[in-house]
Each structure stands twice: as structure tokens, then as C-alpha cells.
Amino acid sequence: MEIFTHSPMSKAILKLFLELENYISTNHQNLPHGAVKAYIFGGCAFHIHTNARGSNDVDAEIQAIPLLKKEDIIIFLEQNDIEYIDENNLETNLEFDRGFNTALASIDPDYIDRTIPLITESIVEVYLVSALDLAISKLARLSDRDIEDIRILFQLKKFSLDQFKISANNAKDYYATPEQLESNIRYMISLLSELSE
Template sequence: MLYTETSFSQAIFQMFENLDSWLAENYQNLPPNAVKVYLFGGCAVHLHTGSRTSNDVDAELKKLDNLAFPEITIKPVFFRNERGLRKSLFFNGNFDTSLASLNPDYEERAIFLHQTRSKLVSLFLVSAVDLAVSKLSRFEINDRSDIKTLYEKELFTEQEFIDTANEALSYYPVRPDGLSFNIRQALDLIRKEQ
């Protein structure tokens, strides 16, 4: 079950509907799926678990190879949460998957979520196990909590986590010894939940 009907999730979709409109206004004759968006971070955790929100969207944007956009403008979205509080959601232009601990097959496991009105943007949710593994490179308090929450919801098994993390380790560009340590720490964390 995905949490796509919350006000926060709807705000995420609205952000990329706005991108769809911007692309349609600024570029002529774009083909469908001109941009594929892969959601990571707190937004992805929310879509998988319904827990936690964020004020920014961590996402990887992949353009069709033959398309050259000098820039892409993604405007913030303002919305009201379930308690009626006004919230804002911004696109994190600094998010970079090249420094994340990622299994190279994450795109194949990603879940299709949404195609925008003009069909220029397709939105994908990174699988729960790939999302958990992506959090190993930073491994801050929020990241640990997210890994634990995803595991508690039974969205991946311990073995799936081990296999995916070890594959990511072999491609990790920075400090593989640090990532190995974080993998062991994460396994201790999820084993405590068994």
C-alpha cells in the first residue's frame, strides 16, 4: 500500500504537474516521458509508510538523451496539511545520486506513481529497499529512523537489504570502509526489531 492520497503526497504530485506545465510552455513538441523523476528522501519515505514529511523533495531527474534543457524550473508548492496548517514544499536542487549509496538497478525496481497531464513527466518511487540503502551514505539520525520504519513496515527483508547494500557497496565512489561500517550498524538496528 502506498500513501498517495495525503495532502503531502498530493503536493508532491502538484510540484511535478507544475513542471509539466512549465515544460509545455517553454519547449515545443516534447515527446511523452521527456523527464523521468525518481523520488528519494523523506518524500519517498512518506509515500511508502505514511510517516514523516519533509519540506523539500529529493529527486533525480532523468531527461531523454536527445533533449537539452539549459535549465529546469521547479516552483515550490504551498498546501495545507491534514490539520489545516499551511506548509511549503521546495525542490532540492542539490540532491545528487552520484554520491549516494545506491544499487545500480534501482530504476528497474522503482514503482511507477504518476504521469502528468501533458504526459511530459513520469514520476517513480524508489523501492523501499533501495531507499533504505540510499540512506546509508549519510546515516544521520533521520536516516536511521527511516531505515527502521521501512523495515518495521515489512517493506523489505533483512536478506534483501544485505544483498542490495552489498551491491551498492561495490559501486560506491567514496569511502567504502565507511559504508561497510554503516551497513553493519543498519543491520544491528533492524535485527533489534526482529
């Protein structure tokens, strides 16, 4: 599965977590690999999967061992924007979005099994959610942009219609308001079915 990790934006995303690694290793000794795990969602994940437009906000699920205070990690990420030159040769900023919460998104609980490793063998390990799980995470809000993103991922053959149906229904079983999500799932299955014909 092709991903794009060498674009200016992708490099900036990885740089953010490398800076977190440096910060943690300065303050703590002998931490295991994966003491912090970051799972990339949102526009940044869409960019890495497609090399298309991204978001300047980093949406990520952060997990940390009890020895590390997760709130300190979030504050560090929030206070350390990454400046970079984008593909149009313009200076731009990449910012961590503390507001992202997988509890509010539509998430298949098996998403971690399908993640793609970006940085491993480090204190801070970084994983990209699969294109399938990225699409599923967009079902709760399902704005016009979300619909377009799901369509693009599907047309790039990043997942099949059957995979989408199974994963969407898994997410629905764990979602706070399954009735609303069910309606969005039906709509997207109908749209993707038309694209398959």
C-alpha cells in the first residue's frame, strides 16, 4: 500500500514526534520503546495516504505508559508548532490539535491491528491509521469534505466496499449514538456502491 512520507508536510508531522522523543529522553532514562504511541488520523493521515491536500492540524490518539503524564505530552505537542516550507514554497505551521478525541469519532475498535508503522524502535512510536479506518473515522461528522475524502480513498482502491461495510458496522456497535451513525453509513455505502458499478 503506497504512502507518502517524504513530502514537506509528512516530514513536518514526523519532526513533531521526533522533537517529542528528544524532550522525553532528556527528562527520563531507560524508557522502553513505545512508551508513547501516536496514531495519526484526520487530514494529516489523508495527506500521507494520498499526497493530496492535508490539514495543518495534527489529529492523533496519544497513548503513554503510566510513568509519563499524558497531559504533559499533550501540552508539549500543543506548544511546539512545526514551521516548514510547503510544496508551494510557502512558510506554514503544523499544529497539534488537542481537541481530537477518538471517543467522539466513529472508530472500529480493531483499528490498531491495521495501523502502518512510521516510526518504531523509539520511545515515541508513530503509526498511521489505515485508509479504511481513516474513512470510518469520518462517518460520524460526514461533512462534504469527509464524503469527498472517503470517495477519494475508495477510488484509489485503498479498501473494498465489503471491508468498508464490515468496519463501519463494527464502529457503529461502539458509537454513542448508533442511529445517527447508521444513517451516515447507509448513505456512504449507497454512494460507494454507485462508484463500484
